[in-house]
Amino acid sequence: MHSAMAHGKRITINMRFFAYFREITGESHLPMEIEIGATVDDLIDILCTRYPALERHRKEMLVSVNHNYARGSETLKDGDEVAVFPPLSGG
């Protein structure tokens, strides 16, 4: 059995970063290639490796996919707009 990820096929997602996650990463828009079949949790692992300063904020990280709040188990699709951001403080 080969998992989908073992085939090495990749998809492109459009990352968005906000507030102090934008400042930590130095990015507000970022196209990213990830393995097909990757979930939101996989993506968070990738981001925390790429931007180690995000690691201490992992527990408070909110993720949206195409403008809807996403669970860690959600599988990402080619072309998704995925945003990671800290707890909200509007109002």
Next chain:
Amino acid sequence: MGFVSISEGKIDLMAVYNSVHNPAAGAVVMFTGTVRNMGRYQDDDMEIVAMEVEAYSDMSIKKMNDVAEETKRRFDIHDITIVHRIGRLEAGEIIVAIAVSSMHRAEAFYATRYAIDRLKEIVPLWKKEIFKNGEERWVGIKPEG
């Protein structure tokens, strides 16, 4: 007609009011949130001179619409408008305005309270406090260490 919007300029409170007012409404309740000049955590003596507000515009509008729709479903109201500022605001400026119209006052009061609480929970917006001494701090960020 009620509406939701994100505003880079000062909020026109009269326009917010007029958007929900109608002859069948016995009450219009308005809430405004303003930029306080004092922080909420330690160092409360540090004076805040300004606030920078960031939105995830597309999602913020979508979620503000969700708040308006939820509020209409839960309460017997006529209409609701929600406007949030973004960009740099000076202390004392209005950062958010909500207006709700209803036949009787009670529903409008309850609905307005619900709408501002839900906005804080689900609308992606972030505030950075700017202090008189030049320091800046995102609201809600955990202190280092």
